[in-house]
């Protein structure tokens with residue numbers, strides 16, 4: 001990241017950062033584009049500002065830049081690890097997106113919510129570094145690295161937006177509690193965050209490997225594991241729309257599992273069925289048994305729905 005201290009605004013997480021940006025840059029009725037499927041919390045947040053939120057398809061290279069609506073004033077993307085499907089925004093799409101934003105006078109939110117946990121390839125340069133035009137607002141969070149309950153994140157803003165961001169803070173929240181921020185600063189400068197990340201990366205990489213392999217063994221044929229280079233969940237997607245009539249989610253809960261449904265991440269188009277499977281919160285010895293229960297429930301659902 002290339003930034004001076006005054007470009008960094010501490011927020012109560014990534015969602016709060018998006019909220020501040022929307023207040024500064026947009027007016028009710030403006031168009032915002034986001035990935036489809038995408039992060040539903042941000043879609044709802046932007047709608048609550050009276051914005052026209054449109055979904056833009058993603059393919060293997062991330063958001064399809066050619067499909068952006070010309071009137072979009074803001075584009076929200078997750079380039080390091082697309083939420084929820086997991087692909088990385090390719091290098092040429094990164095440049096295409098920045099070109100598009102420059103030509104159309106739009107800003108870009110780069111939500112880098114979980115790339116501290118990168119399991120395989122080297123990261124591509126963030127949009128924020130490639131941006132020569134002051135278009136990109138980089139959003140980070142401590143929700144995945146430390147705790148979602150900590151409610152701390154940040155936005156790195158281009159110099160031109162600093163006065164407006166400062167002004168909006170004065171009339172909204174000032175900042176998250178400075179006592180928590182001070183404790184976090186000591187945690188970071190004391191080297192504890194780095195140490196924690198080193199340990200956590202090794203633990204999560206192992207849980208991820210176990211989950212990936214266990215899924216390969218028992219996932220019913222109608223589901224596919226989606227590759228992901230980073231993050232704390234794996235996504236499995238079905239080759240068709242969600243079933244109606246039999247509640248797999250309730251059956252999973254009865255067996256003690258809670259998985260996010262992929263369909264909830266589709267806001268603008270026909271959803272695919274599937275699940276987001278978090279592995280960070282499962283003790284390592286429980287990963288394989290949990291996958292067993294999960295895939296057994298999926299297989300039972302398929303037989304009840306007559307679609308093995």
Ligand SMILES: Cc1ncc(COP(=O)(O)O)c(C=O)c1O
Pocket residue numbers: 012013014015016039078083111113141142143148152153
């Ligand atoms: C795409 C995405 N962005 C950001 C976050 C974290 O948001 P916050 O920092 O507001 O808790 C999440 C959490 O799941 C997420 O999935």
